[in-house]
Amino acid sequence: MSEIAVPPSPAADIPWEQQFATRASGMVASEIRELLKILARPDIVSFAGGIPDPALFPSEAFAEAYRSVFADPSRTAAALQYSISEGHRPLRDWIVAHMAGQGVACSADHVLITSGSQQALDFLGKLMLSPGDTVLATTPTYLGALQAFSAYEPHYQRLHPEGGNQTPDHYLAQAARHGGRPKLLYVVPDFANPTGETLSEAARLRLLDLAEETGALVVEDAAYRQLRYEGLPVPSVLALDCGRRGGIERARSVYCGTFSKTLAPGLRMGWIAGPRPLIEKLVLIKQAADLHSGTLDQVVLGDVAQQCLEDRLPLLCGTYRRRRGAMLAALEASAPAGTTWTRPQGGLFVWVTLPEQVDTRALLPRAVEEARVAYVPGGAFFFDGRGGNTLRLSFSLADEATIDRGIRSLMALVGEFVRGHG
Amino acid sequence: MSEIAVPPSPAADIPWEQQFATRASGMVASEIRELLKILARPDIVSFAGGIPDPALFPSEAFAEAYRSVFADPSRTAAALQYSISEGHRPLRDWIVAHMAGQGVACSADHVLITSGSQQALDFLGKLMLSPGDTVLATTPTYLGALQAFSAYEPHYQRLHPEGGNQTPDHYLAQAARHGGRPKLLYVVPDFANPTGETLSEAARLRLLDLAEETGALVVEDAAYRQLRYEGLPVPSVLALDCGRRGGIERARSVYCGTFSKTLAPGLRMGWIAGPRPLIEKLVLIKQAADLHSGTLDQVVLGDVAQQCLEDRLPLLCGTYRRRRGAMLAALEASAPAGTTWTRPQGGLFVWVTLPEQVDTRALLPRAVEEARVAYVPGGAFFFDGRGGNTLRLSFSLADEATIDRGIRSLMALVGEFVRGHG
Numbered sequence: 001m002s003e004i005a006v007p008p009s010p011a012a013d014i015p016w017e018q019q020f021a022t023r024a025s026g027m028v029a030s031e032i033r034e035l036l037k038i039l040a041r042p043d044i045v046s047f048a049g050g051i052p053d054p055a056l057f058p059s060e061a062f063a064e065a066y067r068s069v070f071a072d073p074s075r076t077a078a079a080l081q082y083s084i085s086e087g088h089r090p091l092r093d094w095i096v097a098h099m100a101g102q103g104v105a106c107s108a109d110h111v112l113i114t115s116g117s118q119q120a121l122d123f124l125g126k127l128m129l130s131p132g133d134t135v136l137a138t139t140p141t142y143l144g145a146l147q148a149f150s151a152y153e154p155h156y157q158r159l160h161p162e163g164g165n166q167t168p169d170h171y172l173a174q175a176a177r178h179g180g181r182p183k184l185l186y187v188v189p190d191f192a193n194p195t196g197e198t199l200s201e202a203a204r205l206r207l208l209d210l211a212e213e214t215g216a217l218v219v220e221d222a223a224y225r226q227l228r229y230e231g232l233p234v235p236s237v238l239a240l241d242c243g244r245r246g247g248i249e250r251a252r253s254v255y256c257g258t259f260s261k262t263l264a265p266g267l268r269m270g271w272i273a274g275p276r277p278l279i280e281k282l283v284l285i286k287q288a289a290d291l292h293s294g295t296l297d298q299v300v301l302g303d304v305a306q307q308c309l310e311d312r313l314p315l316l317c318g319t320y321r322r323r324r325g326a327m328l329a330a331l332e333a334s335a336p337a338g339t340t341w342t343r344p345q346g347g348l349f350v351w352v353t354l355p356e357q358v359d360t361r362a363l364l365p366r367a368v369e370e371a372r373v374a375y376v377p378g379g380a381f382f383f384d385g386r387g388g389n390t391l392r393l394s395f396s397l398a399d400e401a402t403i404d405r406g407i408r409s410l411m412a413l414v415g416e417f418v419r420g421h422g
Numbered sequence: 423m424s425e426i427a428v429p430p431s432p433a434a435d436i437p438w439e440q441q442f443a444t445r446a447s448g449m450v451a452s453e454i455r456e457l458l459k460i461l462a463r464p465d466i467v468s469f470a471g472g473i474p475d476p477a478l479f480p481s482e483a484f485a486e487a488y489r490s491v492f493a494d495p496s497r498t499a500a501a502l503q504y505s506i507s508e509g510h511r512p513l514r515d516w517i518v519a520h521m522a523g524q525g526v527a528c529s530a531d532h533v534l535i536t537s538g539s540q541q542a543l544d545f546l547g548k549l550m551l552s553p554g555d556t557v558l559a560t561t562p563t564y565l566g567a568l569q570a571f572s573a574y575e576p577h578y579q580r581l582h583p584e585g586g587n588q589t590p591d592h593y594l595a596q597a598a599r600h601g602g603r604p605k606l607l608y609v610v611p612d613f614a615n616p617t618g619e620t621l622s623e624a625a626r627l628r629l630l631d632l633a634e635e636t637g638a639l640v641v642e643d644a645a646y647r648q649l650r651y652e653g654l655p656v657p658s659v660l661a662l663d664c665g666r667r668g669g670i671e672r673a674r675s676v677y678c679g680t681f682s683k684t685l686a687p688g689l690r691m692g693w694i695a696g697p698r699p700l701i702e703k704l705v706l707i708k709q710a711a712d713l714h715s716g717t718l719d720q721v722v723l724g725d726v727a728q729q730c731l732e733d734r735l736p737l738l739c740g741t742y743r744r745r746r747g748a749m750l751a752a753l754e755a756s757a758p759a760g761t762t763w764t765r766p767q768g769g770l771f772v773w774v775t776l777p778e779q780v781d782t783r784a785l786l787p788r789a790v791e792e793a794r795v796a797y798v799p800g801g802a803f804f805f806d807g808r809g810g811n812t813l814r815l816s817f818s819l820a821d822e823a824t825i826d827r828g829i830r831s832l833m834a835l836v837g838e839f840v841r842g843h844g
Binding site for chain 2: 013014016019020021022023024027028029030049051052054055057059062063066067070073076077078079080081082083114115116118119122126127128129130133144147148150151152181183215217250252260264265266267268275277278281284285287288289290291292293294295296297
């Protein structure tokens with residue numbers, strides 16, 4: 001289709017910025033997404049995007065699931081039609097069984113299907129946050145969560161889940177100073193984006209204490225939970241919560257799951273599991289926001305999850321485990337003195353802290369041009385301006401040899417930079 | 423999969439209502455959606471849902487489009503992977519050509535893909551509305567638009583597009599009394615939900631005047647625009663706007679389109695076309711809300727739209743034209759004195775006004791039990807409590823003979839009711 005010529009028109013004379021809602025002033029392009037567009041060059045080894053390897057998608061199972069829907073006229077008619085906002089029942093039933101496997105007893109009424117876990121975060125912000133309310137989050141944390149919540153104009157406070165001596169009263173007093181209350185306590189407890197770190201069970205229990213004492217809701221972003229490469233699983237926050245409070249109806253936390261990292265992100269399918277009073281409101285939010293997630297995609301994802309999700313985890317985890325190993329070994333072999341990094345038990349990311357004098361934003365153009373390697377400067381993940389000497393590396397996309405070569409080139413450049421400034 | 427037993431737990435002791443954002447108090451279940459669940463009984467003739475006839479979905483074309491993606495490994499990998507927030511480029515290119523066919527010259531930068539036009543309405547509310555700002559809308563109007571906007575806590579004022587003597591100063595003064603400004607001017611100009619009525623070109627031009635004088639953005643909900651059964655098309659508001667202001671960059675309106683009524687609603691795919699300063703902000707909203715719409719569904723919809731959308735319109739319009747004819751003829755033949763109804767030139771709905779003493783909410787249970795017919799009580803579409811003696815009928819789902827029988831039964835019941843109260 002040929003591009004339509006747009007007639008020249010004078011520059012817009014409408015001062016839209018003055019017309020927008022106040023929340024719009026905080027909406028700025030994600031540094032990471034802009035970076036990813038620039039960095040999608042075939043000659044660059046990209047450790048930047050946190051995206052799954054498409055070679056690991058169960059393409060055959062998806063093809064067969066779509067084919068099977070279209071082979072049956074009555075399934076086809078239903079799959080192309082409007083559906084209920086709560087989500088396709090067989091898919092919710094699969095999630096109910098999956099949650100049970102994690103120690104969370106629930107029913108389909110405790111589950112809302114969302115368009116990826118990103119939409120879950122948006123909806124939770126919409127449900128809980130009035131302007132001036134407070135979100136407690138670690139720094140660094142998942143930037144997309146901050147983008148989702150920021151539309152509702154909260155204030156942020158730093159959470160110290162593994163230590164620190166902030167009392168609940170401290171958080172309450174700080175929140176009151178900004179005219180609101182602590183409403184959300186956001187964590188990625190397993191193999192966090194961006195650090196790869198996992199919260200201990202003790203830290204999870206302290207989070208639940210803090211939620212209880214401040215009245216906040218814990219939002220457990222479980223995006224990477226199923227990608228564990230070593231060590232024993234830590235119970236999910238929601239499972240601990242149900243255990244302490246006697247069931248999901250009395251829980252103070254919600255669990256945001258996704259199929260993006262285990263099956264495929266392109267279908268945009270995730271879920272929220274939590275107590276009914278919250279799910280009922282979230283269903284209304286879903287209805288007003290987009291009526292429901294795609295019917296056909298929900299049907300297909302229900303089939304594919306049922307058929308092959310559990311069976312594919314060993315392949316996924318084995319592949320990513322080897323790539324993580326290659327990255328950690330290359331760092332060990334080549335990182336200059338004064339560099340530290342995390343050793344994640346799962347997920348997609350290693351978090352690197354370089355010597356203080358290195359500015360990873362300033363270093364990036366040289367990394368791309370000279371080392372032919374891309375990463376995400378860590379400052380993007382902080383809401384308090386710190387992290388200038390940090391960077392996030394993803395090991396999900398490249399094979400071991402390429403990872404080894406890329407890390408050595410990058411660390412050689414860092415070494416040069418450090419010596420040049422030494 | 424068997425249902426998991428949920429252990430008994432004490433009733434929630436958490437006062438969630440006090441924890442929710444202030445906007446949550448306005449979130450109540452849609453009367454219509456609740457009704458539709460109850461009324462989905464095979465023994466009832468449903469004139470209630472405004473949903474397309476699944477027999478008219480191009481199922482073969484969809485099956486072939488999915489098959490073709492999965493036949494090519496590189497297309498498969500891309501279709502299952504993350505994508506850009508703006509939307510799949512070939513789909514946006516199809517929309518650009520479609521808009522050009524309506525007299526709107528634009529480029530792919532003026533188009534954002536949304537998850538149905540419902541999401542477009544949510545995003546426009548999010549972009550424009552601070553609490554206390556004003557939305558101008560007709561009453562009755564599409565309930566889903568009010569649900570989407572209400573999350574941003576606006577005030578509503580009644581719009582009189584075909585007449586009335588409200589001056590721009592009147593609207594500005596009213597809006598100021600509620601602490602905000604007129605921000606959105608929402609209309610369904612073609613074959614509106616729920617009335618089936620179409621705005622004249624003169625009315626559309628007056629809306630643009632009003633937008634200019636109040637500073638508001640016109641939101642043109644074009645959901646039914648392609649379903650015209652008689653008469654000549656009226657230029658879209660956005661086309662008129664571009665014509666007057668010299669191009670889309672200076673437009674004061676955005677156009678919300680959807681594939682739900684022409685191809686299939688189950689894929690949840692629609693778009694917003696408008697000036698770049700708005701689209702750029704809406705892309706950021708999309709990114710924070712759900713990253714992007716489903717990649718595979720966008721690829722498939724691009725293929726199917728390109729291949730068969732235009733060719734299928736005669737089948738769609740021919741079928742619905744006959745059903746509309748059957749409904750209007752049956753009303754003519756059987757409606758009791760004092761009943762009036764609209765004669766839509768397209769879309770899915772006829773709007774009926776019964777004698778004043780009839781309460782269509784109260785009548786509904788009898789309509790279902792005695793006449794075996796369902797409809798939507800019209801009061802649901804008013805934000806100002808009026809419309810108690812109105813109802814919305816959809817002619818999209820039943821064949822002509824069933825429509826004739828259903829309308830005659832319903833009108834016989836209305837006649838009885840009127841005489842009983844006479």
